[in-house]
Amino acid sequence: MVKTLRSKLLFIFLSIIFLSLSFIGYISYQSQKEVLMKQLENSFFLFSDSLAANIDQFITETVIDLSYLAENPIIKDPNSNLKAIKSQFLRFTKLYAPFDNVTFVDMDGIVKVDLLDHSLIGQDLSDRRWFMKAKAYDRYFSDVFYSKFSNKPILVIAAIVKDNNDQPIGVLRSVFDLEVLGNYIYNSTLQPKTDKSYNTFLFNDDGVIISRPDRKIDTQVNYFNKNNVDIGYIKEMVKNKQIYVNKNTEEVSAFSKIQTGTVFKNNWYLAVSVSKSEFFAPLDTLLFQYIFYMILSFLVTTLAIVKFSNYLIDPITKLVVATSDLAVGRKQNPITLNSYSEINQLSEKYNYMIEQVEKREEEHKKTSLILESTSNGIMAFDKEKMVITTFNKTCETIFHIPKDKVLEKTVSQVVNNYPAFKVFIEQANIMERISKNSNPQFWEFQLSLNGKTSYFHLVLKELPKHNQNKEAEILVIIRDLSEQKIMENEILRTEKLKVIGELAASFAHEIRNPLTTIRGFIQLLDISNDNHTKEQKYYKIILQEIDRINGIVTDLMCMAKPNGDQQFILTNLNQIIEDITLLYDGQGSLNKVLIEKELDHSVPLFFTYGSKLKQVFINLIKNAFEAMPNGGTLTIKTIYIKEESSVEISIADTGIGMDQQTIANLRKLFFTTKSSGTGLGLPMCYMIIEDMDGSLTVSSKVGKGTTFTIKLYINSAPYHSQDI
Numbered sequence: 001m002v003k004t005l006r007s008k009l010l011f012i013f014l015s016i017i018f019l020s021l022s023f024i025g026y027i028s029y030q031s032q033k034e035v036l037m038k039q040l041e042n043s044f045f046l047f048s049d050s051l052a053a054n055i056d057q058f059i060t061e062t063v064i065d066l067s068y069l070a071e072n073p074i075i076k077d078p079n080s081n082l083k084a085i086k087s088q089f090l091r092f093t094k095l096y097a098p099f100d101n102v103t104f105v106d107m108d109g110i111v112k113v114d115l116l117d118h119s120l121i122g123q124d125l126s127d128r129r130w131f132m133k134a135k136a137y138d139r140y141f142s143d144v145f146y147s148k149f150s151n152k153p154i155l156v157i158a159a160i161v162k163d164n165n166d167q168p169i170g171v172l173r174s175v176f177d178l179e180v181l182g183n184y185i186y187n188s189t190l191q192p193k194t195d196k197s198y199n200t201f202l203f204n205d206d207g208v209i210i211s212r213p214d215r216k217i218d219t220q221v222n223y224f225n226k227n228n229v230d231i232g233y234i235k236e237m238v239k240n241k242q243i244y245v246n247k248n249t250e251e252v253s254a255f256s257k258i259q260t261g262t263v264f265k266n267n268w269y270l271a272v273s274v275s276k277s278e279f280f281a282p283l284d285t286l287l288f289q290y291i292f293y294m295i296l297s298f299l300v301t302t303l304a305i306v307k308f309s310n311y312l313i314d315p316i317t318k319l320v321v322a323t324s325d326l327a328v329g330r331k332q333n334p335i336t337l338n339s340y341s342e343i344n345q346l347s348e349k350y351n352y353m354i355e356q357v358e359k360r361e362e363e364h365k366k367t368s369l370i371l372e373s374t375s376n377g378i379m380a381f382d383k384e385k386m387v388i389t390t391f392n393k394t395c396e397t398i399f400h401i402p403k404d405k406v407l408e409k410t411v412s413q414v415v416n417n418y419p420a421f422k423v424f425i426e427q428a429n430i431m432e433r434i435s436k437n438s439n440p441q442f443w444e445f446q447l448s449l450n451g452k453t454s455y456f457h458l459v460l461k462e463l464p465k466h467n468q469n470k471e472a473e474i475l476v477i478i479r480d481l482s483e484q485k486i487m488e489n490e491i492l493r494t495e496k497l498k499v500i501g502e503l504a505a506s507f508a509h510e511i512r513n514p515l516t517t518i519r520g521f522i523q524l525l526d527i528s529n530d531n532h533t534k535e536q537k538y539y540k541i542i543l544q545e546i547d548r549i550n551g552i553v554t555d556l557m558c559m560a561k562p563n564g565d566q567q568f569i570l571t572n573l574n575q576i577i578e579d580i581t582l583l584y585d586g587q588g589s590l591n592k593v594l595i596e597k598e599l600d601h602s603v604p605l606f607f608t609y610g611s612k613l614k615q616v617f618i619n620l621i622k623n624a625f626e627a628m629p630n631g632g633t634l635t636i637k638t639i640y641i642k643e644e645s646s647v648e649i650s651i652a653d654t655g656i657g658m659d660q661q662t663i664a665n666l667r668k669l670f671f672t673t674k675s676s677g678t679g680l681g682l683p684m685c686y687m688i689i690e691d692m693d694g695s696l697t698v699s700s701k702v703g704k705g706t707t708f709t710i711k712l713y714i715n716s717a718p719y720h721s722q723d724i
Contacts (some may be wrong), residue, residue, distance in 0.1 A: 006313040013305045018298060025294045029287065036282055044254045044279070045241050048272040052256035054188050055181075055270060062176065063141055063157060063263045065096050070172050071158040078169050082113050089115045100154075100175040104161070105131060107168055115461050125173075134158035134171045136272055139263045141342065144178070144210050153178060153210075182211040189272075190373050198274055202258075205231050205267040223271070232542075245276065252279040292722060315343040319350060332651070377478030383434070383462065386411045389473060398478060399424065423447060433460055444481065455481040497634070511549075519546045541579055547611070571610040574599045577636055584625070592631030603640040606714040612688045619681045620651045620708050626674065627655030627706060645714050652707040659701040666698065672705060 017420040069092050089102040093115065104113040109126025125131055132141035142156040155176035163169050165704040171466045181202070186538035189198045202211040202659045207224035224230055227246055234709045237244055244253040322335055334351040371378060371390070377398050391406045397423050406414055415422040425431065427447040446453060459477040522542050581595050588595050624634050632654035639648045663670045666682045689696040689710055700706035 005316065006309055009312070010305065010308045013309075014298075014302060017301045021294050021297055021301075024188050025290050029290045030504070032286060032290075033283060035347060036286060040279065040282060041243055041254075042241065044252075044272070044274075045256070047198075048254040048256040048270060051185070051188055051272060052258055052270045054261045055185065055202070055268075056264075058181070058184055059258070059264050060261070062096075062098050063139060063159075066157050066159045066172060066174055067139060069102070069559055070161045073446075075161055075172070076169070078163055082512070085113045089113065098177050098180045099157075100177040103173045104170055106170045107135070111171065122305070125535065130156045130158040130173055131171055134173075141264045141266065143204055143266045144208055147175075158250060166721050178210065184210050184340070197278060198272055201271040203269055203271065205269070207231070209560070210268065216404070238269070246273075249273075250276050252276055258378065289656060291510065315347075319343070322350065322354075342436055346385075374480075377476075377480070379476045379478070380473045382651060383472045383474050385635065390475075395478065397497070398480065425502070428456070428458060430460070430476065453482075455485045457481055515546055515549060522546065535645070541583060544579065545583070568607055570605050571608050571613065572605050573613075573649070574601065574605050574638060576610065576614055577638070577649075580614060580621065581636065584621060587625065588634070591625060591628070593625060593628055594631075594633045596633060596635045598635065598637040600638045600640050600641075600647075603638050604714065606647075608692060608712065612692075616685045616688050617649075617651070619685050623681065624651060624653035626655050628655075629656075632705075647712050647714060649710040649712075650707055652705060654705040657702040657704050657706055658698075659702055663698055663700060 024451045032566045069075065069088070072088050072092075074084050074088050085104060090103075093099050093102060101114070101116045103111060103115070103120065105111050105125055108129075109124050109131055111120045111123050114120045130140050130142055133142075140156075140158040142158075144153050145157055146152070155178060156173060157176050158171055158173045160168050161170045161172055176454045185200050185202060189200050200211070201209055201223060203209045207222040209221045209223050214223075229244070234255050236242070238257050244255065245251075246253065252275075253271050253273040256270045256272075258264075258266075258270060260266065296489065318335060321496040334354070335347045372393050374392065374396060376394045377394040378390060379388065379395050381388045387408060387410050388406050389408075391401075391403050393402075393403075395406075396403055399418065401414070401418050401421060405417075411425065415425055424447065428445055433441050435677060440459055442457070442459055444455065446455045448454075457479040459475075459479075461475045461477075463473045463475050522539055525539060577599065579596065581597060584595060587593075597671070621634065621636075628634070635650075635652045636650075637648075637650045639650075641648065662673060669688050686696050689712075692712060694710060694712040697709045697711075698706065699709075
C-alpha cells in the first residue's frame, strides 16, 4: 500500500496532521456539544413550562368566569323566574366558548334550570360528585370522565350560588368543552417563532389523554400504554427536568405539571414532543461545521505537503518513468535534471544506458510492431508438439486470454483451461483441417463466443522451417466479421422497412378515395333526414369515425415522413368515451360483454389531440373485447387528480390476461399473440400517449384480466362542461 517514497512521505505527514486535527476537533466539538445540548434542553423545558402556565391560566380564568356567572344578580335572586335565569345562561354560553351547557341545581340537588336538556329539570342530582364537592368547597373543577348522556369525554365545573345575604341557594354546573381546551393548546403551540413542529399531549395521572394534536379526545387512549411509561417515571422526568427519548416514535418529549390550586386539584401533565431529527438538528449542524472546517484544514495542509513532497520526489519520478518507458520500448530522450547532486549523477548514468539499449531494440521493434498492430488475430504453433509460439493482442481480445497464459503452452492445455478457446478450436475444425495437409486454407464460420454470436474468416497456412532445429509451424490468421455482418443485416432490415413504408403509403392513398365517397353519402343522408331521430346521432358519430380513419390513413401515408395528427383542440374526455362506447354497445350485447363506465364528471375540458386519443381508446377497447371471447365485463374509469393537474383513464377487462413475458414485449413493433394481428396497435398507443407527455402502464394476471392505465397532464386552463 505504501511502497513508494512519495506514498510513504504522504502517509506519515498526513497521518500526523489527520490525527492532530481529529483530536483537536473532537475535544472542541464535545465541549461545544455539551453547551449546545444544555441550551436545547433549557429552551425545550422553557417552552413546555410556559405552555403549562398558559393552560393553568386558562383553567383559572374558566373557573373565574363561572364564578362571575354565580354572582349574576338575577341568578342570586331567589325570586327570579326560571326564564330570566335561563336567558342569563344562554347569554353566558355565547360569550364564553368553553362552557357547553349550564345547569342550576338547588341546595337539595333538584335541577331547576337546564339550558339544553330539559328532561333533567326536576331530577335529583344530589349524589353527584360535583354537587357534593361544590357544596363543600364553593367551587369544583372535575377530572376528565366519559359522560353517558353526551356520549363523549367531558369535564364539569361547579360553583355555589349565594343570595345577597351570603346564604347558599344552589349550585351552578357547566360542562367544559374539551375541544376548546384542545384548540387553545394547539394555537398556543403555534405561537412561538420556531421552526420546530411541536406535538402536545395533555394527560392525567391515570394516563388518560385529555388533549392531543388532532384535538380529538378519546378516553380509551392511554398515554402510558402508548408510550411504555408510567406515572412514576413522568414525575421523575418533571422533577429532574429530564427529556424523554421515545425509541418507538423517534420523538423527544419534555413533561410539565399543571399547577393545582384551591379549585383545580387534578394531577394533569403536559407532554411537548418534537421529532429527534428536529430536536438534534442544531447538533447535526454543529457536527457538520466541525467536519467541514476539519476537512478544509486537512485539504489545505495536504496541498502544502504535496508541494513539498513533489520537490523531493519529482526528479526521482522522472527517472522511474523514463526507465519504465524504456522497459516497454518507448523512445527516450536524454534526461537533464538540475536537482540535488545524487539525482544529477543518476541521470547521467541513465542517459548512457539508453543509448546502448536503443541500438539493440531497434530491429526487434520493427518485427513486433507489425505483428501486434494488425487488427487480425495471429496465432502460431509448431506442427509437431502443438506448442503455441505466437499469440498477438487481437487474439487476447477475441479469447479474453492474457498472452503470458498461452505462450509456450500446448493447444490441448489452453483448450482445457479456457472454454472460449476450446469452442473456437472445435467449431472451426482446426485440428481436422491441419490433417488435410492442404496449404493454404480459407473459410468462414460463425459460433457463440463469450455470450454472443460472432462471425470469423480464417486462413490456415503452414510456415516453412526457418531453422534446422525448429519444427514447421502452423499459422492461423483470424479476421472478425461480426460488425460487417451486423451492418449487412441492418441494411437489409432498413430496406425491408422502406418497402413496407412505401407499400403502406400506397394502401393508405387508395383507401382515402373510397373514404371520401362514403363520407359524402353519409352527409347527404344526414341532411336528407329532417327528423331528429336516433339515426341522426349515429350519422354524426359515423362522420367522426370516418374522419378518424382518414387521420389514421394520413399517418400511414406519412410512415416514410412522419407527421401525425396536429389537431390540438379543446376536448371533452368523458364525451369521447361516451361516443366510443356507443359504437360498441351492439358488439357488447352480441359478445356478452357488459360495458361499465365510472366517469368522473369533475374532469375539465382540456386541449389535446382528440383524434389520436380516440384512436388509443378504440385500440384498447378492441383488444379488451378480443381478450373476452366468452363474455365478461369491460370497466372504463376516469379520475381527475386536481393536485397534479392530471387525469387518469383506466380500461379494465375480465379476460384471459397476459403473462410477464407478453407484457415485456408489448412495445415491440410487429409483436402479436393473435393469428391475424399486425403487432402495430399497442406500440402505436404507447407512442401517441408518450408524444402527449403522458404515460401508459399495464397490469395483468393470467386468467384474471388486464388493466391499461393512461395518465395525461392538463397544462391548459381548466374548462368545465358548464362553461361551454
